[in-house]
Amino acid sequence: TQLLEQSPQFLSIQEGENLTVYCNSSSVFSSLQWYRQEPGEGPVLLVTVVTGGEVKKLKRLTFQFGDARKDSSLHITAAQPGDTGLYLCAGISSGSARQLTFGSGTQLTVLP
């Protein structure tokens, strides 16, 4: 079973601060995705990273895939209250049985 561990589990910060969320596994994934979920809604895909070492930027969000494709990080610069939500990483396994394995999630609260 492939497991993805996210840290921290909970994060409460002030508006304007920077933060980093980590997603780690002992398994190699063909690609990794980050989602954000708000209360009463399903997760929304933010980004997919495919190549080891890849860095993608989405406005104030920076996503990095580890060189060995076992881990990833999400860095938010100058967080805003609108960034509040549950951040989930999800790995896509290689091979024929491709399915998403989700991390446990990081609940981010950005206080005004």
Added chain:
Amino acid sequence: KAGVTQTPRYLIKTRGQQVTLSCSPISGHRSVSWYQQTPGQGLQFLFEYFSETQRNKGNFPGRFSGRQFSNSRSEMNVSTLELGDSALYLCASSLLYNEQFFGPGTRLTVL
């Protein structure tokens, strides 16, 4: 283009009953996946259907089943409900496997 819709949004059942949840994918999407989300276990994969065939299955007991119709709409069924089945059940549709679009979920409470 309309998003993924799930019905009902909320459901309350008692132990031992069965329940059927429905998911309508985005038009043109042939793959539908189901997930269970709980505070303790997070988001766990139940199964995926593609063109009316179950393509992948997660590690859930046989009480959890699903099906997909020719119009790609999907249903999942849980029989003999247990308290631990209380969860948010999410459906996701995709055109390409690596881009899944989630519905708002069905919140199931088992009393």
